[in-house]
Amino acid sequence: MLSAYLDGKGELVLGERDIPKVKDDEVLIRVIACGICGTDVHVFKGINKGKPNIIRGHEFVGEIVEVGSSVKDLKVKDIVIVDPNIPCMNCYQCRNGRIHLCKNLTAIGVDLDGGFAEYCVLPSRQAYKLPSNIEPIIGALAEPLACALHGIDRVDIKEGEDILIIGGGALGLIITQLVVNGGAGKVFVSEPYKEKRDLAFGFGASRVIDPTSEDLLDVIKDETDGKGVDVVIEAVGSGKTILQAISAVGDGGRVLFFGVAPEDVKIDISPFEIYRRELTLLGSFVNPFTMDRAVSLISSRRINLYPLISDIIPLQDINRGVDIASTGRSIRVLVRP
Ligand SMILES: [Zn+2]
Ligand SMILES: [Zn+2]
Structure with a gap:
């Protein structure tokens, strides 16, 4: 599958990867759209450091194409948005309800392979079903909303x-x-x-x-x-x-x-x-316990996210997308594999 990641020199490159295998509690999604966040721009432009060889992209929506054997609440063809932040649930912060300040926090698209690729595998509890009355690409703005x-x-x-x-x-x-x-x-x-x-x-x-x-x-x-x-x-x-x-x-x-x-x-x-x-x-750091409310608000249609999608770029052109996203003119640039 085509995917975008940082090489050892910190350059954003496109390369082929194997489609990841699904474990028992995971889902495999086909990425529909993934937003280029300001934090991605900082990394791609070398302002902040990013991990090499990790597929970035944490603001994404996809369609489930495979579910692990123990996944119960989600099924193939569900459209899901992704909470990229994975807390350990064991540390002091997690045990006191501040999961986003987890000492062992890992994030999809930062520490684990993310959405700038054709497919992504993730723990099923990180996936939230998007109601069918919502156009899927809107889901790429769910994480920023959260x-x-x-x-x-x-x-x-x-x-x-x-x-x-x-x-x-x-x-x-x-x-x-x-x-x-x-x-x-x-x-x-x-x-x-x-x-x-x-x-x-x-x-x-x-x-x-x-x-x-x-x-x-x-x-x-x-x-x-x-x-x-x-x-x-x-x-x-x-x-x-x-x-x-x-x-x-x-x-x-x-x-x-x-x-x-x-x-x-x-x-x-x-x-x-x-x-x-x-x-x-x-x-204020990331999105603890706010993903369900984001989904609810999106389905209520009382928040208008559509005009915030300023550009839609194919994954092959992600470098151009990053350039657009780093200008003040763009709002959210979405990448579509
Ligand atoms: Zn972001
Ligand atoms: Zn923790």
Whole structure:
């Protein structure tokens, strides 16, 4: 089968692999579509390190073509989305309900072969059935949606609170819809690309901001009578936007570090400011216990993921897909074997 992985030099290459064999508790899926995540772009562009020879791709949907002998709940022809994160269930974090912080966490598409291939084998408990009323490729956005749900859980937004979302990529636009659906007060989205701002506005943002032509902090001050927003969700992962987030949040507010920053980025923040303004800074990592809710939301049709698919690229052209995904213009690039 055709598959994409990093060679020993860290270059993304295409090669033939054997179709993996199914163990008792596993399913074999034919990959329908797999999203190129920002974390993949970081690895493919050499910004963060990735394991050589592992087939990457963790945001994928597929059709089951074979089930292991002990698999009961899934059958051949089921369309499934994949939770890539596999906790050990034995360590301190797992035993205390924080499976995503598992000491022995492994992830499909990171440590184990993933979705940039024609087929992928995975433990059946990592597969979630997609309802038949949903077009399968939408399932490639289920894992990002599940990550967004965890972020929203972390920041515990109350109805009527004013929210600023920095970054209108796939995650920023999913979060925009979630907070609008959840009854936020004013929702601001800062994003340099017009197409994405237009989408954010269409999803119910009260005001979109072009940070290349407007001063984000001035706009937020104007729109909130000088008090700042209750919550900022930073969905870019750059030092600059994280500092903007801390400046735009009001006293007593919360800032969610949702965007994935390159590992070596450092920021200069004032501990006195955090203390005196009583700010809460929160991280959010992956998708613990949120996959079922993601499936439920997708089938409710109250979240619109279709416009977030900006490009669909054949697996043979994955390098071109990565180039597109690393431009600010694209939203989610899907790879189809
Ligand atoms: Zn991802
Ligand atoms: Zn564990």
